[in-house]
Amino acid sequence: GAGVSQTPSNKVTEKGKYVELRCDPISGHTALYWYRQSLGQGPEFLIYFQGTGAADDSGLPNDRFFAVRPEGSVSTLKIQRTERGDSAVYLCASSSHDRNNEQFFGPGTRLTVL
Amino acid sequence: QKEVEQNSGPLSVPEGAIASLNCTYSDRGSQSFFWYRQYSGKSPELIMFIYSNGDKEDGRFTAQLNKASQYVSLLIRDSQPSDSATYLCAVGGYQKVTFGTGTKLQVIP
Numbered sequence: 660g661a662g663v664s665q666t667p668s669n670k671v672t673e674k675g676k677y678v679e680l681r682c683d684p685i686s687g688h689t690a691l692y693w694y695r696q697s698l699g700q701g702p703e704f705l706i707y708f709q710g711t712g713a714a715d716d717s718g719l720p721n722d723r724f725f726a727v728r729p730e731g732s733v734s735t736l737k738i739q740r741t742e743r744g745d746s747a748v749y750l751c752a753s754s755s756h757d758r759n760n761e762q763f764f765g766p767g768t769r770l771t772v773l
Numbered sequence: 774q775k776e777v778e779q780n781s782g783p784l785s786v787p788e789g790a791i792a793s794l795n796c797t798y799s800d801r802g803s804q805s806f807f808w809y810r811q812y813s814g815k816s817p818e819l820i821m822f823i824y825s826n827g828d829k830e831d832g833r834f835t836a837q838l839n840k841a842s843q844y845v846s847l848l849i850r851d852s853q854p855s856d857s858a859t860y861l862c863a864v865g866g867y868q869k870v871t872f873g874t875g876t877k878l879q880v881i882p
Contacts, residue, residue: 694872701777701861701872702817715869750816760805760870764816 661685663765665751671771672741680736680768684753691734692762693726694750702750708734741772776800777864779873787881792849794876796862799843806838807863807870808847810856817861821847852880 664683672678684691690709694702704718708728716726723741728734738745748769752762778797786792794808805824809817823829823836823845835848845864849856859875 690868692869699781699874701863701874704869704871707869709868760865760868761807761819761822762870763819764809767816 663751663753663763665749665765665768667768668766669769669771671773673773674741674743676741676772678738678741678770680738680749680770682734682736682751682753682765684732684734684751685755685763688753688755688763689731690754690760690762691728692752692754693734693736694752695747696750696767697747705736738770741770743772746770746772776871777862777873779860779862779876781874782877783879784876785879785881786852788852788854790852792852792856792878792880794847794849794860794862794878796845796847796864796873797843798845798862798864798871800864800871801840801843802866803840803843803864804866805864805870806836806845808834808836808845809861809863809872811859811861811875813858849878852878854880854882856880 666681693705696702706716711731723739726736748767750767751765754762808821811817821836823838829836833850837846861875862873863870
């Protein structure tokens with residue numbers, strides 16, 4: 660596809676459950692970013708991949724959060740033992756390595772933890 | 774001190790007027806500066822980027838950067854009701870950007 664895609668668009672889960680959120684970046688984009696956005700706030704950085712490796716994971720809030728990008732394209736954000744405070748829109752963005760951080764966002768996944 | 778600061782608004786301007794959106798940042802080493810537009814319930818959309826001091830114009834949009842004052846702004850000329858959205862300022866280096874909380878713009882017909 661032409662843009663960044665994310666699945667699912669909505670995810671409702673119960674406290675304590677495990678969830679996986681998927682991001683498919685723009686073809687050829689080597690950089691991939693995960694953000695979390697709460698109502699009335701700007702996107703909050705979680706993790707950045709350059710190729711297959713996590714170049715910066717300083718934004719992951721705790722060890723319940725983990726992300727992978729095994730083949731340098733699709734990425735999965737994994738959240739264990741979900742808490743109500745994890746409820747937010749999770750955004751993925753991708754960027755070409757030769758365009759300094761001009762990031763293009765996917766539609767997001769709205770996660771609701773009951 | 775927040776790394777990227779924006780007035781949350783709302784900023785209300787009449788249709789046809791110039792809307793001026795402002796952003797300050799704390800990291801003097803910042804290299805890249807972006808403006809994103811976000812409609813309610815949608816994801817951010819990149820509308821402008823600027824890397825050097827001065828002005829950069831693209832259609833009705835002008836981005837202005839003053840690194841000495843750590844200040845970046847976005848001017849929207851001939852504002853339209855369709856410009857009503859939240860505008861996010863993002864500042865960063867070559868790998869990571871930090872977003873402000875956004876300014877809500879309302880263009881009144």
